[in-house]
Amino acid sequence: MNxxxxxxxxxxxxxxxGRTGFREFGISLGGxxxxxxxxxxxxxxxxxxxxxGLEITFGGLRIRFSDERILVWCGGEFKARISSTTxxxxxxxxxxxxxxxxxxxxxxxxxxxxxxxGGIDVPIVLGSRSGDLRSGFGGVRGRPVRDGEEFPLGENxxxxxxxxxxxxxxxxxxxxxxxxxxxxxxxxxxxxxxSGTDRDRFIESALxxxxxxxxxxxxxxxxxxxxxxxxxxxxxxxxxLLSEAVAPGTVQVPPSGKPILLLNDCQTIGGYPKIxxxxxxxxxxxxxxxxxDRIGFREVSLAEAHRLLLEREKNLEQFRRGLxxxxx
Amino acid sequence: MEIKPLGDSTVLVRVAxxxxxxxxxxxNAVLAAQAGIKAARIPGVLEVTSAYTTVALFYEPARAADxxxxxxxxxxxxxxxxxxxxxxxxxxxxDLKRSVVQIPVCYEAEFAIDLEHVAEHAGIHCxxxxxxxxxxxxxxxxxxxxxGFPFLGGLPRKIATPRREIPRKEIPAGSVAIxxxxxxxxxxxxxxxxxxxxRTPLRLFDPQKNPPVLLRAGDRVRFRAITRExxxxxxx
Numbered sequence: 001m002n003x004x005x006x007x008x009x010x011x012x013x014x015x016x017x018g019r020t021g022f023r024e025f026g027i028s029l030g031g032x033x034x035x036x037x038x039x040x041x042x043x044x045x046x047x048x049x050x051x052x053g054l055e056i057t058f059g060g061l062r063i064r065f066s067d068e069r070i071l072v073w074c075g076g077e078f079k080a081r082i083s084s085t086t087x088x089x090x091x092x093x094x095x096x097x098x099x100x101x102x103x104x105x106x107x108x109x110x111x112x113x114x115x116x117x118g119g120i121d122v123p124i125v126l127g128s129r130s131g132d133l134r135s136g137f138g139g140v141r142g143r144p145v146r147d148g149e150e151f152p153l154g155e156n157x158x159x160x161x162x163x164x165x166x167x168x169x170x171x172x173x174x175x176x177x178x179x180x181x182x183x184x185x186x187x188x189x190x191x192x193x194x195s196g197t198d199r200d201r202f203i204e205s206a207l208x209x210x211x212x213x214x215x216x217x218x219x220x221x222x223x224x225x226x227x228x229x230x231x232x233x234x235x236x237x238x239x240x241l242l243s244e245a246v247a248p249g250t251v252q253v254p255p256s257g258k259p260i261l262l263l264n265d266c267q268t269i270g271g272y273p274k275i276x277x278x279x280x281x282x283x284x285x286x287x288x289x290x291x292x293d294r295i296g297f298r299e300v301s302l303a304e305a306h307r308l309l310l311e312r313e314k315n316l317e318q319f320r321r322g323l324x325x326x327x328x
Numbered sequence: 329m330e331i332k333p334l335g336d337s338t339v340l341v342r343v344a345x346x347x348x349x350x351x352x353x354x355x356n357a358v359l360a361a362q363a364g365i366k367a368a369r370i371p372g373v374l375e376v377t378s379a380y381t382t383v384a385l386f387y388e389p390a391r392a393a394d395x396x397x398x399x400x401x402x403x404x405x406x407x408x409x410x411x412x413x414x415x416x417x418x419x420x421x422x423d424l425k426r427s428v429v430q431i432p433v434c435y436e437a438e439f440a441i442d443l444e445h446v447a448e449h450a451g452i453h454c455x456x457x458x459x460x461x462x463x464x465x466x467x468x469x470x471x472x473x474x475x476g477f478p479f480l481g482g483l484p485r486k487i488a489t490p491r492r493e494i495p496r497k498e499i500p501a502g503s504v505a506i507x508x509x510x511x512x513x514x515x516x517x518x519x520x521x522x523x524x525x526x527r528t529p530l531r532l533f534d535p536q537k538n539p540p541v542l543l544r545a546g547d548r549v550r551f552r553a554i555t556r557e558x559x560x561x562x563x564x
Contacts, residue, residue: 023386024362024377025533025541026472125535135475135516137535197334242347243470243479245377245384247338269379269472277335305336306389306402313390 002066003116005149006100009060014120014139014151015113016052019128023268029248030130030138030264032113033223033287036312037074040181041115043320044072044092044173046160046327051119052129054145056112059105061145063114067097069153070117070160070167074177076109076185076288087172090182094167109185109288117160121152134224134265159327166326175326177319185288190296191261191278194305196251198241198273206233210251210259210275211299218258219291223265226289232257235273246270249278261286279305281312329414331407337387339406341365341414344381347469351481354381355469359546364417370409371395378545379470385410428465428548431513431528433504434559435461439527446489446506446523458553460484461525466511466549476515476533476541480549483511495521502527504551515541529554529562 005012017038018031032038032055039049054061059078072092073080080087080103087093087101089112095101103112122129122140131139140149156164167173176182199207215230233253246252250262252272261278262270263286278286279300289295330342343361344354362378365385372392377384389402397405435443435458447454466482473479483506491507496519499505503514505522514520515532532542543549554562 020374020386022475022540023375024471025475025539025544026477027475027540126538126540135533135535194333194335197332197340242380243472244379244382245334245338245340247335247384247386249335249337267473268377269470274334277333279336302333302336302403303400306393306399309336310390310393310399 001155002150002152003120004064004066005145005147006062006064007060008145008147008149009056009103010058012054012056012061012145013131013133014052014122014145015055015130016128017050018130018264019126019132019138022126026268027126028132028134028265028268030128030132033111033264034075034113034184034284036181036284036316037184038113038115039316040090040177040319041072041074041113042119043323044090044177045070045115045117046157046163047115047117047119048157051115051154052122053113053115053120056103056114058110059103059112061114062100062102064100065095065097068164069095069156070163071095071101071114073103073112073114074182074184075112076106077183078106078112079104080112085171088176090176090179092163092167092173092175094164094171106185108187110290111287116153117163118154118156121154132265162327173326184284186285188294188296189285190298191282191286192300192305193251193276193278193297194302195299196273196275196277199275201235201237201241201273202253202275203234203236206235206275209233211297213296215259215295215297217289217291217293217295221289221291223263225263225266226261226286228259228261228295230258233259233275240271241273243269243271246274247277249280249283250274251276251278263287279308281305281308329411331410333403334384337389339385339387339403339410341383341385341410342381343383347380351469352467355467355546358383360417361414365410365413367417368409368413370406370413372397372406379472426547428550429543431504431530431549431551432554432558432562433461433526433528433551434554434556435526436556438556439503440525442505442523443525446487446525449489450487452486457487457525460487461511462551462553464550468543468545468547468549469510471541471543471545474514474516474518474533475535476543478512478532478543478547478549480511481509483509485509489523491521492523495519499524500527502529502532504528527559529559
């Protein structure tokens with residue numbers, strides 16, 4: 001009923017869909033940087049979509065299981081295997097007692113999410129199992145997974161048991177989700193954004209530079225945010241604003257003029273002017289950005305952002321219903 | 329009242345135009361608005377927060393649409409729900425009559441690495457800085473930066489001290505500090521640029537508790553100087 005990380009890899013943490021309801025106390029949302037990928041992987045593994053899995057950054061994880069489980073991983077371009085068998089993204093696979101799942105360093109993107117049937121059963125802290133690595137709580141004692149770390153797994157849900165029976169022969173299921181759900185990294189992506197809450201605080205040319213410019217992901221990026229090198233975005237006045245809410249997707253610009261795209265572990269409030277907001281459906285692409293990657297931005301309307309988000313939710317619901325046959 | 333989108337899943341409500349001119353009034357209005365919007369239980373809204381002059385709603389557009397928001401116009405629908413909540417909320421009083429929270433602070437040199445700097449900046453003795461810091465009643469204007477970090481207004485002007493040019497990489501948990509016109513307490517070990525003048529043995533953030541923080545926006549606070557012995561006695 002447990003799993004052991006023989007090698008933890010560069011940075012692996014326990015994440016679910018995040019911590020809701022505590023932002024008024026300064027507690028970050030947290031959770032998988034690509035919640036959609038984790039939801040999809042969980043559904044495929046026979047789990048509820050919100051159970052905790054592993055967020056694996058830059059690969060290097062080797063994990064052994066003490067009993068039979070369904071595993072599904074989604075994310076960047078990684079090579080994953082169980083013994084000598086290659087496991088492609090999005091395909092449910094049966095892992096047997098004593099076997100090891102391993103994932104190498106990526107050829108594109110930087111993160112993968114591994115769903116395990118039954119989920120990772122670390123304690124729920126403030127409504128979530130997600131590790132808040134900045135504040136040091138949740139997940140595995142508030143820190144990244146270490147070499148040799150053992151963690152408890154929940155019991156295989158009924159749906160996973162059915163799937164385990166079915167996969168005793170062929171081991172890997174042939175079905176998978178749409179390709180862009182399971183493989184989310186893009187080369188030189190363009191992220192869609194909504195006009196920023198403080199766009200009037202920037203000089204006119206800064207808005208143009210942001211929308212047309214090419215930016216390069218700085219090495220100084222993490223789960224809090226992606227720092228971007230590129231044209232300097234100048235504000236009209238060099239004053240800090242009274243702090244107000246920020247959210248994953250917010251693009252804020254500190255006095256350096258270099259924008260920061262905030263991700264799930266961002267602070268709950270910020271005083272830098274906000275030039276843009278990346279739309280929710282594009283955050284999974286942002287979650288794959290590596291230092292040195294080139295990105296651009298394109299503006300869309302709020303109605304379009306909502307249309308895309310609702311469409312994705314509708315498709316996920318259809319996908320969920322379509323999966324039922326495999327669990328019977 | 330200005331209501332605008334902050335991305336596709338957050339709404340920002342500007343409740344007060346200015347904070348500095350009348351912090352008490354602005355804060356009361358913001359907390360009342362936050363309470364009113366929470367009480368309205370607008371479909372799709374996950375949480376409602378406040379910061380100085382604004383209230384923020386984090387929402388799931390798909391859930392709002394399921395509850396009847398027109399799919400092409402979810403934001404306008406949210407805006408309408410918020411305005412209705414606010415007009416009905418006039419009677420909803422944020423629970424503002426909270427008692428004063430006493431924070432014991434050891435201001436001894438070991439914990440107060442910037443106390444001399446603050447004193448120098450003010451042109452007074454360290455002792456006077458401590459007396460002034462303990463003389464005022466403060467109010468939590470906002471919680472953020474790290475879990476449970478209270479931004480406190482009400483600092484005697486005399487000891488206001490600009491933030492350090494280069495923030496420190498690591499400030500110990502419990503550190504009491506001055507940053508510009510505000511004072512605050514670092515609940516967890518974190519980087520920080522404020523001037524450290526003491527340390528409290530109290531825990532401001534405990535993830536095992538609900539609520540997990542000692543101080544919330546609107547709370548009133550006083551500092552009380554304690555000796556090193558008292559500090560050691562209360563941490564064990």
